Amino acid sequence: MTSILKVNGLTKQFGGLVAVNDVSFDVQPNEILSVIGPNGAGKSTIFKLISSFLRPTRGEVLFQGERISGLAPHIVARKGVVRTFQETTIFKGLTARDSVIVAHHLRSRASLIGYYFETGLARRDEEAFGSSSDEILEFLGLGEVKNEIASNLPHGHLRALGIAIGLAANPQVLLLDEPFAGMNHEETRRAVELVRAVRERGVTVLLVEHDMAAVMKISDRIVVINFGSKIAEGAPAQIQKNDRVIEAYLGVEDQSIGL
Amino acid sequence: MFRPLRLAALAVFVLVVFLAVPLAIKAAGRTDFYYTLSSVALLAIASSGVWLMFHIGRINIGQGAFALMGGYVSAILVTSAGFSFWLSLPLAGLFCAAVSILIGLPILRLRGVYFAMVTLVLTEVARLLALALPITNGAKGITSIPAPGAIGAFGVTLVPAFDTFAERNLAFYYLSTIMMTLCFAALYRLVHSRIGKLFVAMQQNEELASSMGINVPAMRILAYAISSFLGGLAGAIFIAIAQSIYPSSFTVNDSVNFMLNCFVGGLGHVFGPMLGTLVLYFGWDLLFAIGQYQLLIYSGVMVLLMLVLPNGLLSIRLPSRRGARK
Numbered sequence: 001m002t003s004i005l006k007v008n009g010l011t012k013q014f015g016g017l018v019a020v021n022d023v024s025f026d027v028q029p030n031e032i033l034s035v036i037g038p039n040g041a042g043k044s045t046i047f048k049l050i051s052s053f054l055r056p057t058r059g060e061v062l063f064q065g066e067r068i069s070g071l072a073p074h075i076v077a078r079k080g081v082v083r084t085f086q087e088t089t090i091f092k093g094l095t096a097r098d099s100v101i102v103a104h105h106l107r108s109r110a111s112l113i114g115y116y117f118e119t120g121l122a123r124r125d126e127e128a129f130g131s132s133s134d135e136i137l138e139f140l141g142l143g144e145v146k147n148e149i150a151s152n153l154p155h156g157h158l159r160a161l162g163i164a165i166g167l168a169a170n171p172q173v174l175l176l177d178e179p180f181a182g183m184n185h186e187e188t189r190r191a192v193e194l195v196r197a198v199r200e201r202g203v204t205v206l207l208v209e210h211d212m213a214a215v216m217k218i219s220d221r222i223v224v225i226n227f228g229s230k231i232a233e234g235a236p237a238q239i240q241k242n243d244r245v246i247e248a249y250l251g252v253e254d255q256s257i258g259l
Numbered sequence: 260m261f262r263p264l265r266l267a268a269l270a271v272f273v274l275v276v277f278l279a280v281p282l283a284i285k286a287a288g289r290t291d292f293y294y295t296l297s298s299v300a301l302l303a304i305a306s307s308g309v310w311l312m313f314h315i316g317r318i319n320i321g322q323g324a325f326a327l328m329g330g331y332v333s334a335i336l337v338t339s340a341g342f343s344f345w346l347s348l349p350l351a352g353l354f355c356a357a358v359s360i361l362i363g364l365p366i367l368r369l370r371g372v373y374f375a376m377v378t379l380v381l382t383e384v385a386r387l388l389a390l391a392l393p394i395t396n397g398a399k400g401i402t403s404i405p406a407p408g409a410i411g412a413f414g415v416t417l418v419p420a421f422d423t424f425a426e427r428n429l430a431f432y433y434l435s436t437i438m439m440t441l442c443f444a445a446l447y448r449l450v451h452s453r454i455g456k457l458f459v460a461m462q463q464n465e466e467l468a469s470s471m472g473i474n475v476p477a478m479r480i481l482a483y484a485i486s487s488f489l490g491g492l493a494g495a496i497f498i499a500i501a502q503s504i505y506p507s508s509f510t511v512n513d514s515v516n517f518m519l520n521c522f523v524g525g526l527g528h529v530f531g532p533m534l535g536t537l538v539l540y541f542g543w544d545l546l547f548a549i550g551q552y553q554l555l556i557y558s559g560v561m562v563l564l565m566l567v568l569p570n571g572l573l574s575i576r577l578p579s580r581r582g583a584r585k
C-alpha cells in the first residue's frame with residue numbers, strides 16, 4: 001500500500017532545544033494513527049511541522065509523494081492536510097454554524113469579488129456551505145446548539161465544533177491535537193465514535209491524545225514520542241507490551257498507559 | 260437583501276443628510292456648518308478604514324499618514340500635472356492602497372500593540388517625508404489648489420465647477436456626504452458578505468483561519484489596502500476644501516482620533532465610526548468653552564465611556580433590533 005503521508009527525518013530545533021529529533025513514520029490512507037508521548041515530548045510540534053505552521057530544521061513531510069514542508073499553511077490545507085488545535089480550536093465570537101460555514105473556504109468556487117456582488121455562483125456556494133454545515137453539525141451532535149456563539153458552548157461541544165471546523169475544510173488528512181482533552185468519560189466515548197465516523201467518511205486521521213484508554217481503543221497504529229524522538233511504532237497491542245514505552249511512561253508519575 | 264426596517268432607516272438618513280440639514284443650516288444662516296459637517300463626513304470616511312482594521316483584529320493608529328498622503332497626491336496631481344480633481348481623487352486612494360500593500364507586507368505580521376506602535380510611527384514618518392521631499396515643497400506646503408472643476412459628459416454638465424457655486428461650501432458638503440454614504444454602503448456590503456465573515460474569522464483566530472485554507476496574509480493586505488484607500492480618499496477631499504496642504508495637515512493626533520472615533524461609536528457595527536466621529540467632533544467643540552480643562556475632561560469622559568460601554572455607543576440597542584438579528 002502506498003502511504004498518503006510520509007514523515008522523513010523530521011527535526012525541529014528551538015534555539016538549543018531539540019523539540020523533534022529525526023522522526024520518521026508513514027501514514028496509510030484511511031487509517032487512524034495516534035501520536036502519543038509524555039507532556040513536552042514534541043507531539044504538537046510534529047503536527048505543526050506536518051501542517052507547515054513551522055518549518056523543519058531538517059527533514060521533510062511528503063503528502064501523496066509531494067513535499068509540503070515549507071509551503072504556506074493555507075496552501076497545505078488546500079492540498080488536503082488540515083490541523084485542528086490543542087489550544088483554541090474555534091472562532092469564539094462566531095456562532096457554531098457560522099464557524100463551520102467559514103471553514104468551507106476551500107470549497108468556494110466564486111471569487112471574493114463574486115461574493116461581494118453576490119453573483120449566482122456565490123449564492124449557490126453560500127447555499128451549499130449552509131446545508132453542508134447543517135449536515136456536519138448534525139453529524140457531530142451540534143444541531144441543537146448551532147446558533148449559539150461558540151464561546152458559550154460547554155467543553156465537549158467545543159471539541160466537537162473543532163472537529164466540525166476541521167471536517168468542513170474537506171480534508172484528506174485531518175490532524176486532531178488532543179480532541180478529547182477536558183472531556184468526561186461519557187463525552188470521550190462519544191467523541192471516539194465521532195472520530196471513527198470521520199474515518200468512515202474516508203478521512204485519514206492523525207491524533208495526538210493523552211487519554212490512553214481512548215487511544216488504545218481507537219487507533220490502528222500508534223507512534224510513541226519521547227524527548228522528541230520516536231521510541232516505538234506499532235499496533236496498540238504491541239505498544240502496550242513495549243518495554244521502552246512502559247519505561248518512558250513510568251518516568252512520568254501521573255501518566256498511565258491504560259494497562 | 261433590503262428589509263423594510265433598513266430601507267426606512269436609509270430613507271431617513273438620506274432625507275436628513277441631503278435635505279433637512281442643508282435646509283436647517285440655510286434657515287439658521289449658520290453656513291459655517293457646511294464646513295464643519297463636511298469635516299465630520301470626511302473624518303468618518305477615514306475612521307471607517309480604521310474600523311475595518313479593527314474588524315480583522317488590528318489596531319491602526321496610522322490612518323493620518325494615508326490621509327496626508329492622499330492629500331498630497333491629489334494636490335500634486337492637480338497643481339503640477341494639471342489633472343482634474345475628479346481624476347486625482349481615485350488616484351489618491353489607489354496610491355495609498357498601493358503604498359499600504361508595500362508597507363503592509365512586513366508590518367501586518369505584527370499583532371496587538373506591536374502593530375499599533377508601528378502604525379503610530381507611520382504618521383510621523385509621513386510628516387517627515389512631506390517635509391523632506393522636493394515634490395511636496397517642504398514646510399511651505401502646496402497652496403492655492405484650484406477648486407474642483409466641472410464634470411461633463413457628451414457636452415452635458417453633470418457637476419458644475421465648484422467656483423461657480425454661490426455657496427462653495429454647500430457643494431463640498433454634498434461632495435463629502437455623498438462620498439461618505441457611498442463608502443459606508445460599500446463597507447456595509449463588504450462586512451455582510453462572505454468576505455466579512457472571513458475577516459471576523461481572522462480576527463478571532465488567524466492560525467485556525469489559515470489552517471482552513473484562508474490566505475490570511477493576502478486577506479490582511481486586502482483589508483489594509485481598503486482602509487488606506489479610504490484614508491487617502493478622505494484626505495484628498497479635505498485638501499480640496501482647504502485648498503492647501505502642509506506636512507502638519509494630518510498629525511498623530513488625527514490618527515489617534517480616527518481610532519477613538521471607532522471606539523466611541525462601536526467596533527461591532529459598521530456605522531460605529533460615523534456616529535463616533537459626529538459625537539467626538541462636537542464633543543470636542545463643546546469642550547472649548549471650558550478652556551483649560553478641555554483635555555482632562557475629554558480624557559475622563561473617554562475612559563468612562565470605555566468602562567461603561569466597552570462596545571461603543573451603538574451597543575445601546577433597541578430591544579426590537581436585538582430580536583431582528585439572526
Ligand SMILES: Nc1ncnc2c1ncn2[C@@H]1O[C@H](COP(=O)(O)OP(=O)(O)O)[C@@H](O)[C@H]1O
Nearest residue numbers: 014017019037038039040041042043044045046
Ligand atoms: N515555539 C516554540 N519555541 C520554543 N520552544 C517550543 C516552542 N514550541 C514548543 N516548544 C518546546 O518544544 C517542546 C515540545 O513541545 P510540544 O510539541 O508542544 O510538546 P507536546 O505537544 O508533546 O506536549 C517543549 O519543550 C516545548 O517547550
Ligand SMILES: [Mg+2]
Nearest residue numbers: 043044045086
Ligand atoms: Mg501538545
